[in-house]
Amino acid sequence: xxTLWVAFAAVMWTVQVQAEEMKMAxxxxxxxxxxxxxxxxxxxxxxxxxxQLLVVGTGxxxxxxxxxxxxxxxxxxxxxxxxxxxxxxxxxxxxxxYNDFVFIGPKSDIAAVGIATSASDALQKxxxxxxxxxxxxxxxxxxKKELSLWRGAGLNAETFGxxxxxxxxxxxxxxxxxxxxxxxxxxxxxxxLNFGNKGDLALLYAGDPVLFNQYAYIxxxxxxxxxxxxxxxxxxxxxxxxxxxxxxxxGYQINGExxxxxxxxx
Amino acid sequence: xxDLWDGLSQxxxxxxxxxxxxxxxxxxxxxxxxxxxxIASVIALPLGALLAVRRFRLRRVTIAVLNALMGLPPVVVxxxxxxxxxxxxxxxxxxxxxxxxxxxxxxxxIIVPLIASIAHQAxxxxxxxxxxxxxxxxxxxxxxxxALLWDGRRALLTASLAGFGRAIGEVGAIMIVGGxxxxxxxxxxxxxxxxxxxxxxxxxxxxxxxxxxxxxAVNFAIHWLTQTEREGRW
Numbered sequence: 418x419x420t421l422w423v424a425f426a427a428v429m430w431t432v433q434v435q436a437e438e439m440k441m442a443x444x445x446x447x448x449x450x451x452x453x454x455x456x457x458x459x460x461x462x463x464x465x466x467x468x469q470l471l472v473v474g475t476g477x478x479x480x481x482x483x484x485x486x487x488x489x490x491x492x493x494x495x496x497x498x499x500x501x502x503x504x505x506x507x508x509x510x511x512x513x514x515y516n517d518f519v520f521i522g523p524k525s526d527i528a529a530v531g532i533a534t535s536a537s538d539a540l541q542k543x544x545x546x547x548x549x550x551x552x553x554x555x556x557x558x559x560x561k562k563e564l565s566l567w568r569g570a571g572l573n574a575e576t577f578g579x580x581x582x583x584x585x586x587x588x589x590x591x592x593x594x595x596x597x598x599x600x601x602x603x604x605x606x607x608x609x610l611n612f613g614n615k616g617d618l619a620l621l622y623a624g625d626p627v628l629f630n631q632y633a634y635i636x637x638x639x640x641x642x643x644x645x646x647x648x649x650x651x652x653x654x655x656x657x658x659x660x661x662x663x664x665x666x667x668g669y670q671i672n673g674e675x676x677x678x679x680x681x682x683x
Numbered sequence: 684x685x686d687l688w689d690g691l692s693q694x695x696x697x698x699x700x701x702x703x704x705x706x707x708x709x710x711x712x713x714x715x716x717x718x719x720x721x722i723a724s725v726i727a728l729p730l731g732a733l734l735a736v737r738r739f740r741l742r743r744v745t746i747a748v749l750n751a752l753m754g755l756p757p758v759v760v761x762x763x764x765x766x767x768x769x770x771x772x773x774x775x776x777x778x779x780x781x782x783x784x785x786x787x788x789x790x791x792x793i794i795v796p797l798i799a800s801i802a803h804q805a806x807x808x809x810x811x812x813x814x815x816x817x818x819x820x821x822x823x824x825x826x827x828x829x830a831l832l833w834d835g836r837r838a839l840l841t842a843s844l845a846g847f848g849r850a851i852g853e854v855g856a857i858m859i860v861g862g863x864x865x866x867x868x869x870x871x872x873x874x875x876x877x878x879x880x881x882x883x884x885x886x887x888x889x890x891x892x893x894x895x896x897x898x899x900a901v902n903f904a905i906h907w908l909t910q911t912e913r914e915g916r917w
Contacts, residue, residue, distance in 0.1 A: 440781060440864075449881055471781065471862040472877075485770035486780055589880030596882075614882030642770055644778070 439649040440487040442471045442478035444558055445587040447491060447632065450516070450607025450676055452669050459665060464652055474557030474587065482506055482635065485642030489650040493632045494558035507635035508647075513657050514666050514677045515631045518562060519623040521592070521609055522548075522601040526621055530601065536625040537570035544572050547580045549600035553591050554583025562630065563603050569627065592618075605630055610671040631680075658683055690888025697889055705890075709897060712870040715783050715857070716850045719790035723850075724843050727795045731802025731842070732828040735810045746803065752796035757789075761856030764789045768860065781862040786870070789856040794846035801845055805838035806831045840909060844902055851898050871897070 447453060453470060460466055471481060475492045482490045483506045491513070492498060498510055520530055520539050528546040533539035543550050552574070553560035567574045574581065584594050588608040595602035596616035604612075609620060634657055636650035656662055658681040666679040697705050734746055766772050768780040768788075779785045809831055817827045832839065854872035861868035863877060871894045878887035 445880070467866075469781070469862075469864045469867050471864060473862075484772075485775075587880050589882060593879070593882060612882045614884060644770065644776075 437465060437649060438467045438469060439489070439646050439653065440469045440471060441653070442473055442481045442487045442490045442492075444475050444478060444492055445472055445589065446493070446516075446559060446605040446608050446630075448472040449589055449611055450605070451611050451671065452607070452666070452677060455665055455669055456662070459661065460653065460656055463661065464656055466649060466652060468653065474553075474555050475559075475561070476556035479506075482637050485637060485645055487637060488646045489634060489636045489653065491632060491634050492558055493630050494561050495631065495633070497558070497561065498633055498635060501635065505641055506638055508638050509635070511634045511654055511658065511681065513632050513634050513662075513681050514679045515629050516677045517606050517623060518559070518603055518628040518630055519606050519609060520601065520621050521595065521604050521618050522621045523599045523617055524619045525617075526619075528601065530621040533622050536566055536622070536627050539622045540566055540570040540572065543601050544570075544577070547578065549580050549582060549598055551591050551595040551598065551600045551602040552581060552583040553588065554585045555587065557587070558630075559588060559603070559605060566603070566627070606674075607671070607676045610674060610676065632677075657681070686884045686888060689885035690892060693885050694889035694892040698893065705893070707866070708869050708871055708874050709893065711783065711868075712851065712872070712894070712897070713901070715786045715870060716790060716847060719787045719794065719850050720843060720847050722787065723791045723794045723798055723846055726791070727798035727846070728802050728832060728839055728842070729828060730795075730799045731804075731839075732806050732831050733824075734799075734803045735806040735831060736824060736827045746800075749796045749800045749803070753800050755793055755796060756855070757793055757853050758855035758859065760789055760792050761859035764792065764856065764860045780860065781864060781868060783861070783868060785860040786857040786868060789860050790850045790853060793853060793856060794850050797849055798842045798846040801842035802835075802839055805842065806835050809835045809838075836909075840905065844905065847901065848898060851901075852894065 443453065448470060457468055457470070460468055471478070471487060473481065475494045475497060478490045478492050479497055479501050481487045482501065483504070490507075501507055502510055520536075522528065522530055528542045528548045530539045530542055533542055552563060564574055582594070582598070582600065584591050586594070588604060589612065591602055592604060592608065592612050593614055594600070596614050596618055599617055606623065634654055636647060636654065637645045639645050639647040663679040663681075666677045667675065669676055734742060764785065765780065767774050768777070768785050769775055770778075770780070779788070813827075813830065813834075817830060822830070852872060854876055857868075857870065858873050858876065861870070861873065863869050863873040871890055875887045875890045875894070878884075878890065
């Protein structure tokens, strides 16, 4: 029995390196793009700040911020962000960068999304041909964007038939589902390029300005939650809008494609 | 099929090179689950013994509830622990959310009913054997429980190992209360979920094989350390 305890104590003994730490809730699309793997080590080197990422959907990120469980959030759903600020949960909203959404579908492309003239046209083609379409259905920024695009195309997603599948999962899981069902899906470009299980899917349509996806940074309001590390959150914001961040964000590429465009007002 | 082989070879590669991240999340998996196991055993084993030796009014109800709670959905436990530990919740001031401690709490809640139910089942049979002897010796309840716990230790080991099995493979609760933060709360199961969502099935499988191997290794280690199943001493 004694040896058992010694073995147990050995496992429990883990060295904790103490650096300054803060928690930030980010969207799955930001993390799956791989950009965080470039930015976080640079932040650690420049500021000595360990940013712990909680990778969740925008809906959950906003909930975590409102409950004071994180120090800042980085999300992409302007209407939801403004509501978050109006409720006094954050101090301010700072736009950092944007990427874009793309339409993915089977290479056979029965709905002819590949020759669409606009994002609305692409969605109307999918709806008209009733080809299977996978929706995030998880109240995330991407999901909200998709719903607003359907509305923009003059269609109501709630009235769709069986071909419209809301999976209620993150971007990666939705892409896995689409690959399995050979379905159409809307994804951010970064998640798609980094996705390892493409199957028979291909990028069919992109480029409509309405598909641009603005990321914004919001520090959680210290007046509402006294324990949040507002100083660290402000330090991080200063770094995120710096020339160093601009260089790293604009320079980040996958397969030679630029993913994010830095557009913070410096 | 290709993914399976890729997974196997990648698992082998990760193990041989002792990949730094792999070692870190594996140790954290062990740390969280073994802590939860020790705490849960300390609560559940005496509880099982108590239910075996004492007759009290709500005993049947307690046993039925414990049995039902063996199937406690981890994701619900995770959500409840999250709400309790959230900064806006009753225990928010302790700042435990998104730490390994929160994960341990969730796992303890999940496995206590399982360990207690199995322990009670095993000790009940032992109690029927010991009943007359222990009563005639005019022992106290605590003495009876001690005797049962000691003499039933082999069966109790099985109860604890069942708890370990449930906790080490659990992902729903620790994903919610731990947050799967890299270098802070990422463990094997949440890493597998993450790699699956990235579509990197080979790496996810590799981690899965390592998790299974780990569970087997821990079981062997505990059996060896406590010297069960050896010739001459069943």
